[in-house]
Amino acid sequence: MRYGRVFLVGFMCSGKSTVGKLLAEELGWKFVDVDEEVVRREGLSIPEIFEKKGEGYFRELELGLLKELAEKEGVVISTGGGLGANPKAMGFMKDKGLVVWLRVSYEEFLRRCGDDPNRPLLRRGEKELRKLMEEREKVYSLAELWIEESSSPKDAVRSIKEKLRGEG
Template structure:
């Protein structure tokens, strides 16, 4: 396979972790969830990081973790919704591997996420969330591949493998 790492981007609850684990298993690669890595390094949950150190600190840490991960190979990397919408991170991912946007509509996001207390951004109003959803989608759309995040996760993983095998990387 020509790609050495796959990055999954998309809004909260788009299926990045679910699809990422399946994809890594199918490829025999390691799965890394950047949010979980930041929590492990910081020894606290994301809500705690937001509360104690702030969102800006969290965003800086997730970008640092990504910068380290692009040095590895045989990785499926699930990015947090904010990291995937960071133009600097998107540029780094696209130059380091195959980037896949798992796209869901706003209604599906609301249905899947509900009022998950582990997601600090869900404290925003529905209108604020929609605005965030739309602005992040503009960056996600720069991914190499866009897939419908509502279809079966196993099928999504197979589609990603097929696309990655057939993608010609140019620098």
């Protein structure tokens, strides 16, 4: 295999954790969700981190954890929506492994996310959320492999495995 790690990027509710867990299981690799690991280490939910320590603090934690995880081999890493949209993080991930963008439309994002209370960015209005998504997509689009929302998680895993084997 050309890569020792896979980074999944995409907007909120794009399926990064679902696809990541399936991929890791099929490859026999470890799966790490950056958001879940930050919550575990901080002992606070993401909304609590945003409220008590600020979004900037959270973003720094994410980036530090990404750099730590990227030193491991045989790992599938699900990034938070903001981390994958950070140009510095994107460059770093591309140097360290395969970056996969799980693309979703705005409508599909709303259908999947609904009113999830654990997503502080959902408190923003529709216009602001659409703008955020468009801005983030400029960086997500730098990923080596794009997977469309119409793909099932199993199809997404198959496409990623083909790319890992050098077939895609």
